[in-house]
Amino acid sequence: MTLPSLAWYWPVIGGLMIGTAAGGFLVLTGRIAGVSGLLDNTLGLSSAGDRSLSALFLAALLVASGLALAVKPISLPSLSISATPLLVLAGLLVGFGTRLGSGCTSGHGVCGLARLSPRSMVATGVFMLMGMAAVAVVRMMIGGGT
Amino acid sequence: MIRLAAVLCGALFGLGLVVSDMANPARVLAFLDVAGRWDPSLALVMGGALIPSAIAYRWVRARNAPVLAAALHIPNQRQIDRNLVIGAAVFGVGWGLAGVCPGPAIALLPTGQPFALVFAAAMVVGMLLHWLLHRPRSTENSP
Numbered sequence: 596m597t598l599p600s601l602a603w604y605w606p607v608i609g610g611l612m613i614g615t616a617a618g619g620f621l622v623l624t625g626r627i628a629g630v631s632g633l634l635d636n637t638l639g640l641s642s643a644g645d646r647s648l649s650a651l652f653l654a655a656l657l658v659a660s661g662l663a664l665a666v667k668p669i670s671l672p673s674l675s676i677s678a679t680p681l682l683v684l685a686g687l688l689v690g691f692g693t694r695l696g697s698g699c700t701s702g703h704g705v706c707g708l709a710r711l712s713p714r715s716m717v718a719t720g721v722f723m724l725m726g727m728a729a730v731a732v733v734r735m736m737i738g739g740g741t
Numbered sequence: 742m743i744r745l746a747a748v749l750c751g752a753l754f755g756l757g758l759v760v761s762d763m764a765n766p767a768r769v770l771a772f773l774d775v776a777g778r779w780d781p782s783l784a785l786v787m788g789g790a791l792i793p794s795a796i797a798y799r800w801v802r803a804r805n806a807p808v809l810a811a812a813l814h815i816p817n818q819r820q821i822d823r824n825l826v827i828g829a830a831v832f833g834v835g836w837g838l839a840g841v842c843p844g845p846a847i848a849l850l851p852t853g854q855p856f857a858l859v860f861a862a863a864m865v866v867g868m869l870l871h872w873l874l875h876r877p878r879s880t881e882n883s884p
Contacts, residue, residue: 630844726773
């Protein structure tokens with residue numbers, strides 16, 4: 596896996612955009628821009644707030660990222676038969692875990708930390724550490740170099 | 742007006758995910774790979790995101806109401822319970838296995854690539870499984 600280096604200002608600019616979007620959503624609509632919660636709401640699995648607003652936010656996210664990806668494509672891992680079960684497992688865990696834990700990287704990591712929510716601080720610490728642990732375990736099992 | 746706000750915020754969020762390269766699973770995994778060639782990008786993204794969102798939170802709290810809606814919908818749950826910790830741990834493992842969290846999962850759908858489609862489908866199934874198991878009292882759904 597070769598990853599091109601990224602000038603430091605791109606993550607900062609992108610982060611400012613994400614934070615402005617989440618902050619703007621809160622100030623304008625009064626709601627938390629947590630993607631897993633918005634998706635849950637859009638799918639009709641929760642009754643938290645106006646479903647059409649959640650759907651609009653996510654639809655706009657999808658269209659905008661689609662346009663941006665047309666300009667700046669991202670190369671995704673090609674999906675072999677042997678790699679598929681792990682990817683399915685990962686998706687299941689992300690879907691289930693974000694609902695059980697009431698949030699994901701955006702809801703806890705951005706919105707929650709910005710509110711200095713103790714729950715979000717704990718959640719963010721836990722998912723960061725578990726993410727690092729998962730990567731470390733995969734690295735050991737595959738035995739790949741740096 | 743409030744619908745336009747949702748569209749603009751969603752679009753800016755999606756652009757930010759691509760500009761920051763957080764939609765790139767390899768970039769996320771490089772951050773989580775602390776034993777390898779660590780890439781600090783994700784920390785910079787979170788740091789950058791926290792500044793405007795923290796200002797926005799203080800502002801809306803001071804106003805005591807959002808601009809385009811009647812009331813704030815901010816979680817008031819304070820208790821650090823088992824579901825929070827286990828859920829975050831389960832999410833973290835999945836995140837570390839694929840390098841994708843819910844925002845990027847949606848942002849990557851337009852690529853149409855099998856990786857993106859399979860992950861997003863499995864993620865939705867995971868959410869459905871949670872809904873099936875926790876249906877009786879699934880009132881708390883925001884962070």
